[in-house]
Amino acid sequence: MDAIPYEHGLILAAVLFVCGLLGVLTRRNIVFVLMSLEIMLNACGLAFVVASARWQHAEGQIMYLMILTLAAAEVAVGLGLIIQMYRRFHTVDISVLNEMKG
Amino acid sequence: MTLLFYSAGAIALIATLSVIISTNVVHALVYLIISLLSVAVIFFALGAPFAAMLEAIVYAGAIMVLFLFVMMMLNLGQATEDEERAWMRPSLWIGPGVLSGILLLQFVSTMLTHDVTLAPVEVSVRDISLLLFGPWLLAVELASMLLLAGLIAAYHLAKK
Numbered sequence: 198m199d200a201i202p203y204e205h206g207l208i209l210a211a212v213l214f215v216c217g218l219l220g221v222l223t224r225r226n227i228v229f230v231l232m233s234l235e236i237m238l239n240a241c242g243l244a245f246v247v248a249s250a251r252w253q254h255a256e257g258q259i260m261y262l263m264i265l266t267l268a269a270a271e272v273a274v275g276l277g278l279i280i281q282m283y284r285r286f287h288t289v290d291i292s293v294l295n296e297m298k299g
Numbered sequence: 300m301t302l303l304f305y306s307a308g309a310i311a312l313i314a315t316l317s318v319i320i321s322t323n324v325v326h327a328l329v330y331l332i333i334s335l336l337s338v339a340v341i342f343f344a345l346g347a348p349f350a351a352m353l354e355a356i357v358y359a360g361a362i363m364v365l366f367l368f369v370m371m372m373l374n375l376g377q378a379t380e381d382e383e384r385a386w387m388r389p390s391l392w393i394g395p396g397v398l399s400g401i402l403l404l405q406f407v408s409t410m411l412t413h414d415v416t417l418a419p420v421e422v423s424v425r426d427i428s429l430l431l432f433g434p435w436l437l438a439v440e441l442a443s444m445l446l447l448a449g450l451i452a453a454y455h456l457a458k459k
Contacts, residue, residue, distance in 0.1 A: 201304050204410045206345065209308045211406035213315055213338075215399045220319035222395035225386050226379070228324050228370070232331055236315055239358065242350075243338055250345040255426040258350050259435050262427075265357055266442040270449030272362050276369045277456030283373050284459075290382070 206247035214240035227282065227291045231275045238268045300344045307340035322383040324375055328366055335359040346421040 213236060220233030242264045249257025279289065286293045314334035321327040335358045342351035431439060 201301055201344070205304075205308075206341075207410050208407055209311070209341070211403060211410070212312060213334075215403040215406070216312075216315045216319055218402070219392075219395055219399045222399070223392055224319070226324070226383060228366075228375075229319070229327065232318060232327060232366070235331070235362070236318065236334070239335060239338060242354075243341065246342050246345055246347050246350050249347065249422065250420075253420050253422070255422045255430050256435075258347055258422060258427050259431055259438070261347075261350050262353070262431070263438060263442060265353060266445060269357065269362060270445050272365060273449045273453035274456065276365060277453040280369060280372065280457045289373070289375065289379065 203247060203251045206250070207244060210240045210244040210247060213237075213243065225291055226289050227279055228289055230291065231272070231279070234275075235268060235272065238264055238271070304341060304344040307337040307344065310334075311337040311341065320387075322380050322387065324370055324379070325367075328363060328370065332359050332363050335363070348421065349424045349427055 217233045217236030217240060220236065221230055224230055224233065242261045245257045245260040245264065247257075249255065249261070282294070283289060311334050314330045314337065317330040318327045318334065321330060335354060339351045339354035339359065342348075342354055
């Protein structure tokens with residue numbers, strides 16, 4: 198089997214993470230912000246799996262499972278918040294959320 | 300396996316870039332599903348078939364379907380898409396782009412100092428399960444508590 202340089206896997210994870218970060222920083226639609234967070238979490242999982250393959254150890258994949266669980270819980274809560282926000286403000290623009298009033 | 304890794308990596312990269320520059324939410328979601336599926340292919344090429352299957356089932360399946368359901372409930376129309384297009388000014392992308400570029404350069408320059416190649420050895424489901432239900436049992440219990448908390452919070456937040 199051919200060998201893949203493991204830095205390439207980590208660099209791919211870093212590039213995906215930076216794409217997600219760019220999305221979080223630039224988008225104003227909260228749905229895109231949540232999707233970019235998913236991209237970042239997925240890139241972290243990729244880095245863990247690459248490390249697991251590098252040291253030939255299963256524990257990186259266990260960390261990946263934990264990240265998967267975290268992402269599922271985060272998406273459920275985040276989408277609940279988006280639904281509630283859309284009900285109150287009838288928009289998905291995050292700049293309407295700049296006032297802290299109950 | 301090397302070809303599989305690089306081609307899936309290129310697809311993941313293109314699909315992720317399409318997500319962050321897309322103006323239509325549903326198109327972005329479909330691109331995100333493509334990106335997640337190609338990351339699953341990368342996992343397979345790295346000798347992690349269990350993680351690949353979980354990525355396809357849980358991420359690309361369950362989480363993205365949840366997103367699609369919420370998009371259908373919100374029913375964002377053409378107005379939101381026009382608004383998105385108006386927000387896509389190039390001047391908004393300069394600052395975050397420069398910062399992200401610097402971060403990426405730092406990542407890459409740190410990673411290029413080593414030189415070890417991967418010889419993908421498949422980690423079987425058995426190895427993962429033995430670790431998961433042995434030394435990591437407490438983490439599994441905590442993850443189940445986290446999911447329960449997420450379930451209750453989502454139910455409470457999305458209630459009318």
